[in-house]
Amino acid sequence: MKRRKGLLLTGAAVITAGGLVAAFVTVGDGAAEEAAPKAAAPATTPIGKGDLVDTTAVDGTLTYAGEHVIKSGASGTVTALPKEGRVIRRGRALVRIDRKPQVLMYGTVPLYRTLQLGVSGGPDVKQLESNLKALGYGDGMTVDDTFTYATQQAVIDWQDAVGHTETGAVDQSQVTFLPAAVRVADLGAAVGDSVNPGQKVFTGSGTGRVVQVDLDTGDSTLARKGAAVTVELPGGKVVKGKISMVGTTAKAPAQEGGSSTIDVEIKLTGKNTGQFDQAPVRVNLRSRRVKDVLHVPIEALLALSEGGYGVEIVENGKARLVGVKTGAYGGGRVEISGQGLAEGMQVGVPAT
Known part of the structure; x- marks a missing residue:
């Protein structure tokens, strides 16, 4: 490499990915020339091109998800409780008080009144009828907002199956409406406890x-x-x-x-x-997110002694060091830009 006489020469060096030393010589007018290493890095990877997500x-x-406080709908003694972590779905007992089940049914409106023959004009009736249908009761029942004789018979059949007195009417001691299945998160009562309506039985969550x-x-x-x-x-x-x-x-x-x-x-x-x-x-x-940029693995970056970063370009078994400007990072890769860089060029990386 020829040098112009009479100019001040200063040197800088950097260790390459292959463990070799690449020398940069800076002349007095600010130009930079590169002395290539004698051998290429032991491992290489291609420069990629595409979108890069910075995280x-x-x-x-x-x-x-969610939280529900399950409360007793009846007065009496807790005779059965689910275990923490159990998922309770439609038709299953949330708790048993005096051996009577308080059953989960799906709905967004709480059971705020007793549902019985003649009650109409509310979504709670329709919720009850929809659940009875889903559980296999009320073949001749129309799902609407009116509690009819067909609804009453469906309720009686359901009460007989689950162990409630066959009254044909449904209240809070028998049913709790929740939007979906509930997971038992934290018990607030124990078997043998005496409870009253509105008293916490357990805290539940969504699934x-x-x-x-x-x-x-x-x-x-x-x-x-x-x-x-x-x-x-x-x-x-x-x-x-x-x-x-x-x-x-x-x-x-x-x-x-x-x-x-x-x-x-x-x-x-x-x-x-x-x-x-x-x-x-x-x-x-x-x-x-940066789009359509050149990128390399982060480990391909080489810290230059004079500041900044470079990558080791490997061509025809020889390596040369090229200074780069870094951009976004993401997925273990880094955006790079610099003169002469192109997709597919091989860059040195540490051997694995």
């Missing part, structure tokens, strides 16, 4: 899996309802999810010097999320 990882808690995040308000722009995220579960498995709720009220810091936070809830769309409740997880929130 930020935050802590979250894996739990179950869907969600992740709750206390997100620093400084990162609030990362959370957008409907945005896709990934969640790393205990054990390392990664599942997909979507942000289902973003709080609008900031909470005070949990400790002095901490940051205020907002509530973010993520609904998991992946399956096999395990049975852990209140388990710590890591949530990857998308901070930005």
